[in-house]
Amino acid sequence: MTGIAPLFSAGEDESLVSREANSLTSTGRWALTGDRKGLERKFHFKTFKAAWDFMNSVATECKVQKHHPEWTNIYNKTQIRWTTHNPSGLSSKDIHMAKFCDEAAAKFGELPSSDATSPGSKEASPLEAGDCSIIPGLPAAPLLSDERSRFRVKMETKN
Numbered sequence: 001m002t003g004i005a006p007l008f009s010a011g012e013d014e015s016l017v018s019r020e021a022n023s024l025t026s027t028g029r030w031a032l033t034g035d036r037k038g039l040e041r042k043f044h045f046k047t048f049k050a051a052w053d054f055m056n057s058v059a060t061e062c063k064v065q066k067h068h069p070e071w072t073n074i075y076n077k078t079q080i081r082w083t084t085h086n087p088s089g090l091s092s093k094d095i096h097m098a099k100f101c102d103e104a105a106a107k108f109g110e111l112p113s114s115d116a117t118s119p120g121s122k123e124a125s126p127l128e129a130g131d132c133s134i135i136p137g138l139p140a141a142p143l144l145s146d147e148r149s150r151f152r153v154k155m156e157t158k159n
């Protein structure tokens with residue numbers, strides 16, 4: 001793969017994590033995050049229940065791995081970012097969880113969706129997809145603290 005190299009979590013086998021990250025991004029589904037410290041992708045399911053069951057199965061593996069996602073869910077779509085907070089960067093746990101997500105999503109009937117591409121693409125984000133959209137144009141995987149305050153501002157300006 002050409003393209004930008006990840007920033008690895010300290011102590012990682014960089015050539016191994018790099019190869020595995022490349023193989024995940026080469027499918028076109030996972031993308032390196034803007035800060036190069038993580039991988040992210042969207043998952044699209046038929047129903048909210050399927051998305052939620054998928055997230056529950058990922059959550060169970062999170063407990064096993066002691067590793068946690070940055071994610072959002074809106075209706076039948078889930079956007080997930082895997083990055084390691086400490087030490088900061090991309091790690092083998094992120095790779096493991098990304099692969100786990102791909103396998104779990106298939107089990108829960110992930111839809112082949114043109115929308116399930118890298119978040120930076122021009123495709124519609126879950127919020128733009130119209131299903132449960134409250135604020136069109138809000139980023140799909142917001143940093144919670146930022147977006148909560150943006151949400152408040154939006155709500156306040158309505159009154």
Ligand SMILES: C[C@H](O)[C@H](O)[C@H]1CNC2=NC(N)=NC(=O)C2=N1
Nearest residue numbers: 066067068069083084085086087
């Ligand atoms: C003690 C515990 O294992 C750590 O705090 C874990 C928890 N989950 C984690 N999840 C992620 N994504 N990055 C971490 O550095 C991390 N650290």
